Amino acid sequence: MSGFISRGFQGLRRTPEELKERLPPGQYLERGFPVLTAGPTPEVPLDQWTLRVDGMVAEARQWSWKEFRALPFEQVPCDIHCVTKWSKLGTSFGGVSVDVLLEEAEPLGAYVTAYSYGDYTTNIPVEDVTDGKAWIVTEHEGEPLPREHGGPARLLVPHLYFWKSAKWIAGLRVMDHDEPGFWEANGYHNRGDPWREERYWSD
């Protein structure tokens, strides 16, 4: 549909020049941090919280909250991009690299299904959560991650659309095949690269 111009549209909310290169196609700059969740917000008491790495691994692993907090913790400055079109630039999270977790479990498959308290799932290739590309985060901008944003802990995969960054993460299941997660089975793209604008099945 190249060539179509919306009559009388000039653009009221153009991205500042210095941020343009950080905004993927079809996204707009959002200063807040909107909440989008399918279903009610789960509540996970810390004394019952665990994180697992299981499935096709050499050794399934599980961490309690206390054990998890003892793992190497890092700050993750990043931009995040939601498939509903907003992007939040220059934010930061704090957490544990998925590399640390997978190293202990030794994945034997090429795909991961992230699963959450509240039963959300999302599928990601192992190569998209390794080599410093994904974290399990418990802090946002220096504060404990709010429950509505996935606290106590969520997956963070900032280079993919944000539905891949599963809130209320309970574990990573390593698989030998790719299995669509919740949104991926409901019309959204299997990989979700914002720079290729992979929003829906047909993209």
Added chain:
Amino acid sequence: MERLAGAVTPVEQRAPGRWQIGTVMRIKQETPRVKSFRISLPMWMPHLPGQHYDVRLTAPDGYRAQRSYSIASTPLDEGEIELTIDLLDGGEVSPYFHDVVIEGDRVEVRGPFASYFVWRGEEPVLLVGGGSGIVPLMAMLRHRRRTMPGLPMRLVYSVRTAADVIYADELGEETMLTYTREPPAGWTGHTGRIDGSLFETAPSIATAFVCGSNSFVEAAAGLLLDAGYAPERIRTERFGPTG
């Protein structure tokens, strides 16, 4: 682990999902801040009530803005869709639709998309809407009226004042309104924020659809859980800032 996924049967992607140029056939001013746009489409596909379309605006220099809007119409309205758009201060796409678009204008859209917040005829069904959160619920209500008027469906609809009621002339006996700011003169129904008195306890509801702002959805979903609704029967759609 399969709760959400298991509760929803994935559908085939029937839509072309391609950008197409629709024509605005009719515009209705629903409230001072809300307008509905009937758009005829050359590549129309039947949608499921609850699905959305993406809208893309292009400026002469190539600058573009995209937003998603819920469909308000039933898929029985062949060849066209209705998008109901709330005017957001400081927004970009909604002010364009409100202040610039007139009947006969062409607009670029693609859809329908997403298949989680959709009604496939489960019954009985409870709809809970806050403000413009009623839009996807209206597609469900209109579809039920046209196809299965006897099917048990209730709508709980929270608005600020009488002037803010969208689709006022279409709401019937299935609807329970509550006015959070100012009820109309002589109003004897519910006032104030939604509370447990608006919901049956321990109901045999197949699915509850809750749509509105995040705070509205959180409150409503909490009330439903308290009333004994199973979490897997509560589907939510939180309207973000879609300016």
